[in-house]
Amino acid sequence: MDKVQDNRAWFLIIPVFLIVAFSAVVPLMTVVNYSVQEIFGPGQTFFVGTEWFEAVLKDDRLHDALVRQIIYSLAVLLIEIPLGILIALGMPGGRSAKTSLTLVLLALPLLIPFNVVGTIWQIFGRGDIGLLGATFRAIGIDYNYTNNSAHAWITVLVMDVWHWTSLVALLCYAGLQSIPPAFYQAAKIDGASKWAVFRYIQLPKMRGVLIIAVLLRFMDSFMIYTEPFVLTGGGPGNSTTFLSQYLTQMAVGQFDIGKAAAFSIVYFLIVLLFSFIFYTIITRTGEGEKK
Amino acid sequence: MATIQFDNLGHSYHPHPSKPEDYALRRLSQEWEDGKAYALLGPSGCGKSTLLNIISGLLVPSEGRVLFDGLDVTRCTPEERNIAQVFQFPVIYDTMTVYENLAFPLRNRKVPEADVDRRVRQVAEALDLTADLKKRAQRLTPDAKQKISMGRGLVRSDVAAILFDEPLTVIDPHTKWILRRKLRQIHEEYRLTMIYVTHDQVEALTFADKVAVMYEGAMVQLGTPQELFENPEHTFVGYFIGSPGINLMPCTLGNDHALVDGIAIPLPDRAVPTVGGKFELGIRPEFLELTRSGSAGAIPVQVTGVDDLGTSKLATVRLGSQTLKARLSEEQEIPALDAAIRFPTRWTKLYRDSHLVG
Known part of the structure; x- marks a missing residue:
């Protein structure tokens, strides 16, 4: 075998390098570049080192937003993952009209654009003309998301659950469908209870899709922007101002490019860190050696 | 352990079966003895898995009854029937250890932990786990x-029967042989009623006391391996069991002989029906005698080929328009020019519409 020594293989890799460079590396480096400079205008930039990062880490409003964000994302996961699994377990299997109908119905919310979802709930929850708001008002509950932080919060959360639980359910459903019938038959013969079937067959077989579901829902909810923006613009007060909201205010509202860039990088690292933690936990619990 | 009875059992996946072809399992009445090893043998789609699932209780038959020790269990769940089943592909509980896997069926039944431990270790020992x-x-x-799957079947000492659904499909040939011996040993030791589904005749014949051959939803013969070999009751049994299978020749009937392409072949003395249906004459290659023409009762043939199989020779001969195979010992001379064959009447079988009549 003659091994040809030349560099033609680079031609195959260069397109990928270019795409990755322009889609990820270059924008990211731009942000890094901004994050270490004070920018007054075109050509008026000064290197400031880590000052922006220090400012970001000391920013109280940012701390509040981060805490709010973490609570929000955890709430989303705690509601959507179990609910999605439950829905998937209850869905009809096999190829029937019932199955197709269920799948289409479940997929519907996923097809609606974010800001439309926000608008739907914004109107739905209005006390004067919205079905939900008016119903609450009629039965004597003073529901008002524009001046009650808890109401605004719950509305954003319910909106997210309504919008995205389907995704979790569909993923879990796919996981469940891949379990061969012999497993259920064997469990029946082994005298396993319904809970044991779930615990020892269905849940372990869903692990792969659950990793994806948890990561997707975490990352998405951690970057939520549109829904609270459409509903109350982050209010009342700062009650639904999550990280993205605050970042946008900083970058676009106050035109604090340097600080916003530093914030972006910290934000990115936080998402990366949490995703890594979730991924590790789920894979470990699945494969860890039992004593 | 239990005696298993089928009472007019039949199953169709169609809601309103009308033709015999609509049945995945055709009418069947039979009794299977307690403590014996049975094999269900047949090609894919012959209804053997359907029958197995009916026995295990995973499938409720559309017709007839299943009885365990005289008790009607047709509508009972596998758990109520106290059945163990091993499936074609390994079914294991991923998150459990091997020990927990084996203990699972016992723990679900609230067996005392000391007994669980004893049984699990016993079974693990038997299966080298x-x-x-x-x-x-x-x-x-x-x-x-797959050994774990089998172990979970064997771990319960009180089961009515253990069912195996082609359990050795995924196992490599060498281990297959060892495991089959193991199962056989376990059977002989504990006298469990075992039912083993397979499409491999060697597996069925070496494992079972009695083999049930299935074909197109019907059980065409239930018998010992020897019975299946020496006296196939259906042309399919003759064809499916043995390698190569039985020689079959379409024939017409004379008084005490059959005519194959105008050549008379003596028939056994048994009562022979002369009317109706399509007649075929069958003889196993092992029983067909090759001699020189001129000897008594010999019919001249043309030898078209000989395959040396190492332990025996397989001769291909032409009789009229028919091609027949004959298995000969290694030493036997094969006459080149004046070959003839003899049909020993004892081993010559007459089939009408595929069923043995004489």
């Missing part, structure tokens, strides 16, 4: 996984 007991089941090879 002792070294793996503490390992996660998920990490083992397919062989070991």
Whole structure:
């Protein structure tokens, strides 16, 4: 075998390098570049080192937003993952009209654009003309998301659950469908209870899709922007101002490019860190050696 | 352990079966003895898995009844019937250790932990799993996984029957042989009623006391391996069992002989029906005698080929328009020019519409 020594293989890799460079590396480096400079205008930039990062880490409003964000994302996961699994377990299997109908119905919310979802709930929850708001008002509950932080919060959360639980359910459903019938038959013969079937067959077989579901829902909810923006613009007060909201205010509202860039990088690292933690936990619990 | 009875059992996946072809399992009445090893043998789609699932209780038959020790269990769940079943592909509980896997059926039935431990160790010993007991089941090879599946079937000492649905499909040939011996030993030791589904005749014949051959939804013969070989009651049994299968020749009937392409072949003295249906004459290659023409009762043939199989020779001969195979010993001379064959009447079978009549 003659091994040809030349560099033609680079031609195959260069397109990928270019795409990755322009889609990820270059924008990211731009942000890094901004994050270490004070920018007054075109050509008026000064290197400031880590000052922006220090400012970001000391920013109280940012701390509040981060805490709010973490609570929000955890709430989303705690509601959507179990609910999605439950829905998937209850869905009809096999190829029937019932199955197709269920799948289409479940997929519907996923097809609606974010800001439309926000608008739907914004109107739905209005006390004067919205079905939900008016119903609450009629039965004597003073529901008002524009001046009650808890109401605004719950509305954003319910909106997210309504919008995205389907995704979790569909993923879990796919996981469940891949379990061969012999497993259920064997469990029946082994005298396993319904809970044991779930615990020892269905849940372990869903692990792969659950990793994806948890990561997707975490990352998405951690970057939520549109829904609270459409509903109350982050209010009342700062009650639904999550990280993205605050970042946008900083970058676009106050035109604090340097600080916003530093914030972006910290934000990115936080998402990366949490995703890594979730991924590790789920894979470990699945494969860890039992004593 | 239990005696298993089928009473007019039949199953169709169609809601309103009308033709015999609509049945995945055709009418069947039979009794299977307690403590014996049975094999269900047949090609894919012959209804053997349907029958197995009916016995195990995973499928409720559309017609007839299943009785265990005289008790109607047709509508009972596998658990109520106290059945164990091993499936074609290994079914293991991924997150459990091998030990927990084996203990699972017992723990679900609230067996005292001391007994669980004793049984699990016993079964693990029998299946060579002792070294793996503490390992996660998920990490083992397919062989070991299938052993766990089998172990979960064997671990319960009080089962009515253990059902095996082609359990050795995923196992490599060498281990297959060892495991089959193991099962056989376990059977002989505990006298469990075992039912073993397979499409491999060697597996069925070496494992079972009695083999049920299935074909197109019907059980065409239930018998010992010897009976299936010497006296196939259906042309399919003759064809499916034995390698090569039985020689079959379409024929017409004379008084005491059959005519194959105008050549008379003596028939056994048994009562021979002369009317109706399509007649075929069958003889196993092992029983067809090759001699020189001129000897008594010999019919001249043309030898078209000989395959030396090492332990025996397989001669291909032409009789009229028919091609027949004859198995000969290694030493036997094969006459080149004046070959003839003889049909020993004892081994010459007459079939009408595929069923043995004489």
